[in-house]
Amino acid sequence: MKKNTVFNIILIALVLGILILMNVFLDNYKVTVINLCGIYIILALSMNLINGFTGLFSLGHAGFMAIGAYTVAILTMPVATKEMNFYMKPMVPFLLNLNMPFIFALISGGLMAALFGFLIGAPVLKLTDDYLAIATLGFSEIIRIVIVNLQSITNGSLGLKGIPKLTINNKPNLLWSWGIAILIIVFMNVLMKGSYGKAFKAIREDEIAARSMGINLFKHKVLSFTIGSFLAGIGGGLLATSLGTIDPTQFKFALTFNILLMVVLGGMGNINGNVVSAIVITIAMEALRFLDEPINLGFTVTSALPGLRMVVFSLILMLVVIFKKDGFVKNTLEKVRGKYAKN
Amino acid sequence: MNKEFLQHMANGISLGSLYALIAIGYTMVYGILRLINFAHGDIFMLGVYLTFYGITYTSIPWYIVFILASVITGFLGVTLERLAYKPLRGSPRITILISAIGASFLLQNAGVLVFGGRPKAFPTPEVFNKVISIGEISVALVNFIIPIVTLILLVILNFFIQKTRTGMAMRALSKDYEAASLMGIDINNTISITFFIGSFLAAVGGIMWGIKYPQLMPHMGVLPGLKCFIAAVIGGIGSISGAVLGGFILGLGEILLIAFLPSLTGYRDAFAFILLIIILLVKPTGLMGEKIAEKV
Numbered sequence: 180m181k182k183n184t185v186f187n188i189i190l191i192a193l194v195l196g197i198l199i200l201m202n203v204f205l206d207n208y209k210v211t212v213i214n215l216c217g218i219y220i221i222l223a224l225s226m227n228l229i230n231g232f233t234g235l236f237s238l239g240h241a242g243f244m245a246i247g248a249y250t251v252a253i254l255t256m257p258v259a260t261k262e263m264n265f266y267m268k269p270m271v272p273f274l275l276n277l278n279m280p281f282i283f284a285l286i287s288g289g290l291m292a293a294l295f296g297f298l299i300g301a302p303v304l305k306l307t308d309d310y311l312a313i314a315t316l317g318f319s320e321i322i323r324i325v326i327v328n329l330q331s332i333t334n335g336s337l338g339l340k341g342i343p344k345l346t347i348n349n350k351p352n353l354l355w356s357w358g359i360a361i362l363i364i365v366f367m368n369v370l371m372k373g374s375y376g377k378a379f380k381a382i383r384e385d386e387i388a389a390r391s392m393g394i395n396l397f398k399h400k401v402l403s404f405t406i407g408s409f410l411a412g413i414g415g416g417l418l419a420t421s422l423g424t425i426d427p428t429q430f431k432f433a434l435t436f437n438i439l440l441m442v443v444l445g446g447m448g449n450i451n452g453n454v455v456s457a458i459v460i461t462i463a464m465e466a467l468r469f470l471d472e473p474i475n476l477g478f479t480v481t482s483a484l485p486g487l488r489m490v491v492f493s494l495i496l497m498l499v500v501i502f503k504k505d506g507f508v509k510n511t512l513e514k515v516r517g518k519y520a521k522n
Numbered sequence: 523m524n525k526e527f528l529q530h531m532a533n534g535i536s537l538g539s540l541y542a543l544i545a546i547g548y549t550m551v552y553g554i555l556r557l558i559n560f561a562h563g564d565i566f567m568l569g570v571y572l573t574f575y576g577i578t579y580t581s582i583p584w585y586i587v588f589i590l591a592s593v594i595t596g597f598l599g600v601t602l603e604r605l606a607y608k609p610l611r612g613s614p615r616i617t618i619l620i621s622a623i624g625a626s627f628l629l630q631n632a633g634v635l636v637f638g639g640r641p642k643a644f645p646t647p648e649v650f651n652k653v654i655s656i657g658e659i660s661v662a663l664v665n666f667i668i669p670i671v672t673l674i675l676l677v678i679l680n681f682f683i684q685k686t687r688t689g690m691a692m693r694a695l696s697k698d699y700e701a702a703s704l705m706g707i708d709i710n711n712t713i714s715i716t717f718f719i720g721s722f723l724a725a726v727g728g729i730m731w732g733i734k735y736p737q738l739m740p741h742m743g744v745l746p747g748l749k750c751f752i753a754a755v756i757g758g759i760g761s762i763s764g765a766v767l768g769g770f771i772l773g774l775g776e777i778l779l780i781a782f783l784p785s786l787t788g789y790r791d792a793f794a795f796i797l798l799i800i801i802l803l804v805k806p807t808g809l810m811g812e813k814i815a816e817k818v
Binding site: 234236302303305306308309310312313314316317318320321324325327328432433436439443484485486487489490492493494496497500501 | 625
């Protein structure tokens with residue numbers, strides 16, 4: 180146990196060291212992609228907590244991310260930038276002058292998402308399976324529609340531009356997103372080893388058995404959902420600062436789909452698998468951008484093929500679900516471990 | 523009863539009929555497989571695009587294109603079931619749902635790839651644009667045709683479900699899947715026919731949708747799809763008459779909401795979701811659904 184802790188601390192220090200080196204030596208584009216990886220790790224883990232560990236099939240992630248993103252954007256943007264953004268309809272004066280350092284804004288974004296998660300979760304979590312999925316999807320759409328319509332707070336469909344970025348040497352500062360990602364990985368490991376985590380898993384395996392063992396279903400479900408929403412809000416906030424601009428169309432169901440892809444490929448309820456799949460898919464999404472562009476086949480050049488990239492990803496998702504019912508990365512990781520580990 | 527109100531009613535009824543036609547596909551599949559066929563809205567989209575290409579690029583008369591496109595879409599629905607859902611029969615419901623979500627995204631993006639992302643205009647045959655007036659109200663002909671076609675199809679469907687052997691097999695499967703399969707019902711066949719009927723009706727709904735709202739986009743099926751699923755839930759999922767009722771409630775409610783509270787126009791799409799959540803919390807089995815006792 181103790182040996183393990185020491186090993187983990189060395190591993191974290193090593194990762195942080197590598198991140199600093201990457202921050203210094205890689206070019207801006209690569210650092211931006213690696214930064215996105217960190218953010219998607221957070222998002223994948225937050226969905227994994229709800230869907231993978233507690234077995235609540237929620238499709239409302241994009242909504243909570245939107246809340247986090249908008250909170251962080253509104254709280255960190257300077258007054259002058261806000262005034263420039265809100266040219267159609269002036270912003271509520273109270274929010275216009277509200278400004279705070281990034282870390283507090285980020286925590287507020289998480290808390291705001293958690294608040295909504297709690298308010299939505301308390302009534303909705305009585306539902307099961309696909310009813311829950313469709314109700315959470317509905318709530319995430321409602322959140323998006325409200326954001327479009329609250330023009331004096333969110334600037335409606337025009338979105339917000341000029342959100343301050345966290346940079347170091349004009350490159351994204353990796354230590355923010357990855358630092359928080361590592362904190363959340365540690366937190367998830369601690370949480371899942373503790374009694375709460377065991378209760379979550381028990382609910383996933385068999386609700387009725389869990390209830391008869393004295394687990395308070397409602398309390399644990401709402402707790403898991405609220406923590407998951409908090410983390411989604413944090414992830415959304417980081418996404419807003421890393422992109423610099425947000426608008427309501429970003430938070431459509433497609434965003435939830437991307438995260439679901441990571442969770443399913445990494446294995447539902449598998450922390451390491453999800454970290455790996457979040458990194459792999461984020462990089463693949465960037466690397467496969469060429470698929471949407473004209474491809475030179477040697478003898479002929481195809482015309483631009485927008486949509487091909489997402490066709491590939493949805494195919495991968497379906498094939499994985501159909502043929503490897505247990506998560507692709509998890510299986511591969513286990514195979515690798517079986518080959519190289521002693522036991 | 524003023525003129526404006528009647529006009530809105532006519533509009534609402536035709537929208538409600540379209541919702542009802544598409545909702546039937548959801549409810550029939552859910553009744554048998556307990557699966558939200560997420561890709562149903564995209565099947566609807568395929569039906570509209572098939573019609574578009576049939577009318578624009580062939581010289582086949584439009585009424586034959588309509589029938590052909592609906593039948594082909596029906597077979598596409600069957601193919602979808604064979605490829606994406608059948609291999610997963612017996613797996614946890616969530617797994618099949620993920621496959622359905624994947625299929626939905628696949629069809630949408632394949633649509634962007636094949637049909638192009640830019641909106642296209644639906645080539646409405648001239649007949650439908652005629653404006654006819656009954657008494658005080660004057661409405662485009664299509665708004666009268668939609669409820670009539672819907673009614674005819676519903677009568678045929680009802681006959682099929684109640685009187686034929688296949689219809690009986692469907693009812694048996696949705697009542698008790700296991701027992702029905704032990705009684706020698708050909709499950710694969712029945713499920714295929716269910717998907718065919720659902721997709722066929724979605725395509726018919728889609729064609730009339732295209733005539734009413736003549737703008738085609740690869741993502742056009744998403745929102746109607748979600749709304750029609752909501753309609754099915756409101757009416758009580760698994761019940762065909764419930765789906766029709768839910769479709770009408772949703773269509774009329776939506777039109778009347780924007781007609782009488784124009785300030786809420788921006789929230790039009792939220793209306794369906796709010797209705798869904800209220801129904802799920804107050805009466806989760808829907809208005810006409812049966813209560814199913816959970817066995818431990």
